[in-house]
Amino acid sequence: MRPTPRKAAVGGGVLLLGAMVTLYVWTRPEPPTVVLPSPNGYDDLLRAASTLVERESSSGMDQPQLSAIVAQNAEALAAARVGLSRECMVPTRNSVTDLQADMQKFTGLKRLAQAFAAEGQAAAAAGRTNDAVRSYLDAIRLGGAVSRN
Numbered sequence: 001m002r003p004t005p006r007k008a009a010v011g012g013g014v015l016l017l018g019a020m021v022t023l024y025v026w027t028r029p030e031p032p033t034v035v036l037p038s039p040n041g042y043d044d045l046l047r048a049a050s051t052l053v054e055r056e057s058s059s060g061m062d063q064p065q066l067s068a069i070v071a072q073n074a075e076a077l078a079a080a081r082v083g084l085s086r087e088c089m090v091p092t093r094n095s096v097t098d099l100q101a102d103m104q105k106f107t108g109l110k111r112l113a114q115a116f117a118a119e120g121q122a123a124a125a126a127g128r129t130n131d132a133v134r135s136y137l138d139a140i141r142l143g144g145a146v147s148r149n
Contacts, residue, residue, distance in 0.1 A: 037087040041145060044083025049108030051076045052115055066122035073115045077138075080112055084138060088145035109146050113139045 053072040061069070070077075120135035 034089070034092070036089050036091060039086055041083040041086030041088035042090055044086065045080055045088065045109060045112065045142065045145065046105055048076045048080035048083060049105075049112040051079065052108070052111050061118075061121075063122060063125040066118055066125060069115075070119045070122045073119075076112070077115060077119060080116075080142070081138060084141050084145055089148050090146060106146070109142065113142050116142065 053069070053076075116135050116139035120132045120139070123129070123131035123135060
């Protein structure tokens, strides 16, 4: 039994598509290797986040409460500023286990951003607008630093 021209064309198309996919897989370039900076500011940010004092959200707190939180986290915020002064790159990995660990790190980094915001609120409540702006800008810079790579 002889194949019809239509079946032959479909079969030839499937073979051609398979050959093209195989050729693409064999010849595609490897992704570039990313070299992380040393020292990596991202590591400093993670260390700073891990030293934060546990706290609730700072919304609704008065100035003395905000100042107390800022005082408790002063060392962590200073360490985070050192990290922000360095080049930051987030190491990338491709496994589910690494993703779960990274999600825990991002929770700490979110708390670090909230600590910068609390510092800004305390400074604004005390009438120190330049310090408040610096704290808020550090929170924004933190967002940019942890999104590189």
